[in-house]
């Protein structure tokens with residue numbers, strides 16, 4: 501709804517610098533987790549975050565390769581469709597996990613164990629932060645077996661760079677105990693099957709700095725959202741508006757110039773809304789059916805004129821928006837999650853770096869609370 505132009509610029513600059521520092525840290529400190537030469541399923545095992553239905557690309561392909569290597573039937577097309585989801589659920593069911601079809605850290609951990617049991621590597625180079633126990637867990641072998649194969653006197657003493665034998669042709673890895681009895685209590689779900697819904701909405705776009713990063717994150721998590729676009733910005737960045745539509749998100753009208761339409765005559769309101777609607781329709785090929793007033797300033801004239809143009813007014817349920825004036829990405833996540841309710845419409849804004857930074861953790865936090873993501877229907 502709002503755009504504090506001046507403040508926003510400096511906030512964006514600071515946030516951008518912070519993001520660069522954070523990214524630099526991640527690259528320097530986390531990159532070694534993926535060894536040179538890691539590829540296919542092995543690369544998958546160092547991924548964080550969620551992989552679920554709707555995602556496409558390398559992560560999905562690695563997942564499919566891992567599933568197939570473990571005996572699950574799935575095509576290697578890099579598309580997380582119904583078949584891949586079915587294979588993931590089957591894998592989860594057969595490995596004591598909650599069968600929600602969403603690949604999170606627990607599923608990846610179990611998949612890596614099974615994969616390495618079927619495809620035991622010859623050796624492993626110890627990395628920073630690893631212990632014999634984490635290495636044993638990764639490859640699904642026991643600490644005792646690793647200690648024995650490598651003739652380690654003290655299993656607590658491994659050092660970074662040390663090369664450990666994982667299996668030898670003469671001495672296969674110890675067999676894990678057979679499948680657990682069926683009367684074990686069910687494990688708590690990592691991400692429950694959604695039984696509540698929220699709608700994520702992004703106002704004020706399209707924006708050169710944030711639209712594409714937001715789209716990439718939504719794609720990664722298989723989440724569809726609603727974008728309330730400003731008409732003149734759509735004309736300035738038609739390719740961004742088209743990308744939003746092509747990814748299957750809903751586009752609504754947020755005025756043509758992002759000026760308050762409150763108190764204007766019916767003719768003036770109609771002109772602005774029609775111009776914005778026509779810009780969106782012309783650029784994306786999709787006619788918008790939702791309208792959100794700039795600055796949240798709504799009156800009866802706008803309700804009536806929007807309706808005549810086939811649009812209904814859609815406000816939000818997180819009072820004030822979660823990201824305006826937020827102190828950090830963590831703040832955005834905390835505010836948004838605390839405002840979530842079943843059927844809630846959560847307003848976020850383009851042009852704010854914190855919002856982009858917060859989005860992955862925000863989606864995961866909502867998913868953990870049992871929320872799925874749904875857009876207002878026509």
Ligand SMILES: [Zn+2]
Pocket residue numbers: 501502503703704754758794795
């Ligand atoms: Zn706005």
